[in-house]
Amino acid sequence: MIAGTETTERRRARIRLADVHLAFGPQPVLRGVSLDVHEGETLVVVGRSGEGKSVLLKTIDGILKPDRGEVWVDQERMDSLRARELSLARRKIAMVFQGAALFDSMTVEENVAFPYVEHGTCRTAEVRERVVENLRRVHLTDPAVFSKKPAELSGGMKKRVGVARALSMEPEIILWDEPTTGLDPVTADAINDLILETQASTRATSVVVTHDMASAFKVGNRVAMLHQGRVVYTGSVEETRATENPLVRQFVEGRASGPLTDGARDG
């Protein structure tokens, strides 16, 4: 394993996973993941489909509890908090879901207002103002969009609304699940720009899960690779571009044959 840059290592770890194991029934998904995410950095987790990248994010957010190991966010151990404490701990973390996971029954405006309304984090009179501001930050300024239901939006717009809703959490940590998957290259790049803008404006610590290497190199400070339920590589973006690690090289170059697929040719 290649270590990250020295500057990164010196910073405080806001997220720490230690020997995390998690299985769905007889199927192991995470088999001893250990990982640190430092304050203010954007760690990109890459890996093949089905390697447990999204599961890793949900484990950090406390949605899934590991069978073994420890998940720390700041001073709180997420895997052993009680429901009420976990609910409070989650309020500084925002997750942007792969399919946006907007509430079908609500309009765009209601979706983005949800964290404010639910947790009473701002005065009722200010909610609309903040919602409009958050939608403006994701470049949704047309008032006609505000009253639309998620089913009426395109994939790219849904992602933007998902980001706006995440911004309403006023998060210190943002977890991005496959932000560019399923989008055309132009929209995908616009979403990458949006991630960078969000990082710049919130200064949040971020974990981005993706298998899109163009996105990984554009938005990340550091890259970790998940393979067979373990982190097999971590390194800065520059180190990752230059690495000779055969697993990473095969993934970056998108080759069908190599150590990633040896003995597991499932397409």
Added chain:
Amino acid sequence: MSSSVSLPDIPGRERSLLAPLRWLESACLHIGGVSILFASALSRVFQRPFRMRQWIAQMEQVGVHSISVALLTATFTGMVMVLQTGVQLSRFQSESMTPGIAGIALLREIAPVLTALAIAARVGAGIAAELGTMRVTEQIDALESMGSDPIHYLVVPRLVACVVMVPALTILSDLVGILGGCLIGVTKLDITLQAYLDTTFRWVNPEDFYSGFLKTIVFGGIVATIGCYLGLKSSGGAEGVGTATTRSVVVSFILILVSDYFLTEILLKVL
């Protein structure tokens, strides 16, 4: 997650021998899951914040939108009850007893059970489909990740709505069922309106009404809890949601009919 204890995978003939044990294991896990969900929801009913908007919206969904199906069911059931009872009793020249017998049957059994079954088919299936879709599209994960409690936010309003509105609809079904029966008694059995109503009020006691009414509180709880449980447990996309929806109807029907017998046993002793 693999937190639950499961029987090991055994290939071949042993697998079929272990099938009943696996079924039993699965049944116990589901019974446990439903009980925990019900207890969790019950413990959160009086927990702040009170989501009155959602409670009212769900009551409208469960009650107001089900009025037509419940009343249609009750009207025609009352009509057919009186027709069948009247025709059979006329063989013994006892058709004058028809309003009383039909009234008691309607209030004690027919209206509560059929109303609950109609709500299970309409509302229970809807709850399972809605929550199932929310589960497979990660909306429930999103709710959790934003620090909200899905049981407090989604299950409690539905449970409250069903527990309040199924009994309310049953009262309407009782009335409409008796009126439907009255229509048939007057037009087909040559019983006068005055005689029909007199016999009904003479035969039917408040206990008959209470007996049916109390059962529907339990039936409402069953419809909401089963719909929510199977919806929240959905997995595997559209197919999983479809399976959850079908199962919620089947399981609710079975539990309503089985619990009806035991509740009747208890209420006959208590009332």
